[in-house]
Amino acid sequence: MKNEKKNYINGIDNFLLFTALVAIVVFFKGLSSDILNFDDNEYFFNYPEILKLNFSNVLLYFKKYYVLMYQPLPVLSFAISNFLFGLNPFFHHFLNLAFHVFNIFLVYRFCRLLGANQTVVKITTFLFAVHPLVVEPVIWISSRSSVMYVCFYLIALIHYIQYKNNFKKLSLIYCFLFFILALFSKVHAVSFPLSIIVIEIFVFKTKIDFKFFIDKIPVFLLSLIFGVLAFLNTETTENIAFSSSVYTAYDYFFILNYEIIWYLVKILLPFELSPIYVYPIKTEGFLPYLYYVSAAVVAISIFTVFKLKKHKSIILFGILFFYSNLIFIFQIVPSRLFIVADRYGYLANIGVFYIIGNLISDFKTQNKTKAEYFSYIAAVVLIILSFLQTKIWKNDKTLAEKIISINPETPYIARAYGIRANYYKDKEKRMDLALQDYLKAFSLDSNDWISPYQAALIYSTNGELQQANDYFKKSCKIENKSPLPYTDWGVLYSSLNDFKNAEICADSALSRAKYFSNALLLKSVCRLNFKDSVSALKILTLCIDKNPKFSPAYKNRGIIFFNNFKKTEEACIDFNKAHQLGEPGMQDILNYYCQKK
Structure with a gap:
């Protein structure tokens, strides 16, 4: 024994x-x-x-x-x-x-x-x-x-x-x-x-x-x-407000039934799984037919379970444990921008x-x-x-491709195109494919300011300045908080020697983040080109005070010290600091301007 x-x-x-x-x-x-x-x-x-x-x-x-x-x-x-x-x-x-x-x-x-x-x-x-x-x-x-x-x-x-x-x-x-x-x-x-x-x-x-x-x-x-x-x-609460504005209470009844069935079906048939499942697209005011069929399947399933004689207690236990641990993620109150998620069944599936x-x-x-x-x-x-x-x-890339392949083209899927575009741009350096995805993302979500901004940067790098200008404008029209699109739009204007519009962009960026380093740098460049070296110097000093590790500010201030104020010692101090912070090309500048120092 x-x-x-x-x-x-x-x-x-x-x-x-x-x-x-x-x-x-x-x-x-x-x-x-x-x-x-x-x-x-x-x-x-x-x-x-x-x-x-x-x-x-x-x-x-x-x-x-x-x-x-x-x-x-x-x-x-x-x-x-x-x-x-x-x-x-x-x-x-x-x-x-x-x-x-x-x-x-x-x-x-x-x-x-x-x-x-x-x-x-x-x-x-x-x-x-x-x-x-x-x-x-x-x-x-x-x-x-x-x-x-x-x-x-x-x-x-x-x-x-x-x-x-x-x-x-x-x-x-x-x-x-x-x-x-x-x-x-x-x-x-x-x-x-x-x-x-x-x-x-x-x-x-x-x-x-x-x-x-x-x-x-x-x-x-x-x-x-x-x-x-x-x-x-x-x-x-914002997600609740957004979802409630798109779907009616009648829609949510069928969406709920779809969720009830979806989690059960995916246990038995775990195919076509995705990191994201977006809300359905309504056509002429109607949900996809599967949502209406789901209500009938739920009703039949409930009837079948209660008619069971064999294993009824075990099945009821398992089903109730299953749905007890899912009920609070069902979209009775639509608090998310996606309808279901694999991870939500991690505990419930035990039932x-x-x-x-x-x-x-x-x-x-x-x-x-x-x-x-x-x-x-x-x-x-x-x-x-x-x-x-x-x-x-x-x-x-692999994540975004799966999301794109499984889901219909809704505004939320713009995020997947943006993620893949970032991968093309940053990891694979394939700017043509990145640009395609940024443009696709923007076509899906007109409230997405990042995609047109990134597209503008690529156009600018490619020398397609008119397209860059157009997409900077589109990005700035949407975004009211970030200084980034205004700053880089201003950089584009400065490269065209249009310092009037460049300064307008710099001011717009600084109104959103008053100590944003790149915007302060742009503002100082504009002031310098307007022959106002005193203001340019003050702006760079402010930039350094607020962003002490921003190396371009030291470099530019050193140039102003040297060229406009003939202060070689102060210039070389700034050049050395820029070099210490890793600013490219500073060793050559130090050798040329500060060799005796």
């Missing part, structure tokens, strides 16, 4: 190690993926406090929204990994994968506590480990919040089930603490009260009465607080995987050979699909 138990435990250990190893092999290639220009870059370049880990910044992580979300713990993890490894993408990806591997063990433990047999536990765990829908939360650095909140969420569920088994208060305390950690990782953890209700009803057969709900008031209150916190973000495990386990008792063949073939197919899906996240 002891030997049988030992063999059983060893079999479990071997299975878990094998599953974890398979997951690592499947996703290992993804560790070499870039930091993407798709939210990843925003964390590290738009929020400087993430790059500087200290106590005051840690407090700041708990006070701010990051990329539209309240997620202090994932942001803290970014800061720690950056502190240890810098912006090396390997280690940022590795941390995501490490959380996923740990979550595999947690899913296994969770299913065991639910009382499932060995076959069900193994199938559920394996599907969670390698299903193609898992690729996004594991490989995308920005999905750190997903793998982290699910980790804490599962630990909280495990402790709750242990509490129901032993009624030890310590288990309940641990449950509550890890639930709080899940909430601080991602607001989606607000579904926790629903999950424990489903578990109590279907696993523990708890009687539903007044006390049943009274006991859960603390977790409901926490969920309510964090749920409200999520909607207080200004950009979230459907559990159903699949039970169905295969039952089939195995009737025909073991066929059940095993089916399981092995399905496992191989899923592994291959996940491995291929991982390649999509390699870099901005």
Whole structure:
């Protein structure tokens, strides 16, 4: 008997190690993926406090929204990994994968506590480990919040089930603490009260009465607080306003039904997966026909489940767990500019995987050979699909191409064209292809100021000055906050010796950012060409005071000192400073003007 138990435990250990190893092999290639220009870059370049880990910044992580979300713990993890490894993408990806591997063990433990047999536990765990829908939360650095909140969420569920088994208060305390950690990782953890209700009803057969709900008031209150916190973000409310202006309440009924079916279908048929799924395009006031069909499919599915006699309890448990963890991301309140997302099913899918495990386990008792063949073939197919899906996240180009190929041409897809254009421009130096994508992006989204601005820069570099002028004008007409398009438009005018318009552009840029270094530099060039060297010198001195590491200002001020004020010593001090800061060509200038100094 002891030997049988030992063999059983060893079999479990071997299975878990094998599953974890398979997951690592499947996703290992993804560790070499870039930091993407798709939210990843925003964390590290738009929020400087993430790059500087200290106590005051840690407090700041708990006070701010990051990329539209309240997620202090994932942001803290970014800061720690950056502190240890810098912006090396390997280690940022590795941390995501490490959380996923740990979550595999947690899913296994969770299913065991639910009382499932060995076959069900193994199938559920394996599907969670390698299903193609898992690729996004594991490989995308920005999905750190997903793998982290699910980790804490599962630990909280495990402790709750242990509490129901032993009624030890310590288990309940641990449950509550890890639930709080899940909430601080991602607001989606607000579904926790629903999950424990489903578990109590279907696993523990708890009687539903007044006390049943009274006991859960603390977790409901926490969920309510964090749920409200999520909607207080200004950009979230702007998204709600935008989406509500396009679609009617009638439309949202069918959109909701489409979402309900989509997440289920993609588990069974995980093909044509994309990093983004945009809202549908209405034609003559109507949604695509699939949205209307979805409502009928939902109705038929509900009817079928309630008519079931065999496995009804298990199927209801799995489905309710599934939708309890999706309900808060459904677009009942349209808070996002995309309709569904692979990562949103990372936790919820466990419910459907559990159903699949039970169905295969039952089939195995009737025909073991066929059940095993089916399981092995399905496992191989899923592994291959996940491995291929991982390649999509390699870099901005592969990511954008997938988004473009899957989605209809809507304003939101302009972002994908812009991302690919940046890759062509910055990585491959293929300016012709970059220009095509910038122009395409602008044609899709007339409110996009960056694409015409980038197109203008390429036209200017190519010497196509009229086109450059036209696109600078289009960009400036849209953008009212950034100094960039006005500054570079002014540089174009200055290259044509039109310093009057160049100065107008410089002033427009400075009205948006009064100490913007390039705009101050442009303004000084204009003043100098108007024979006002005193003002030019003052402007450059201001520029240096506000931007002490901006080397061109030292170079230009040195030239003015030398040519206009005959102050060789001051000029050489500035030339030396520019040289120290890495300004190109300064060694030749120093040799010529300051050799004796």
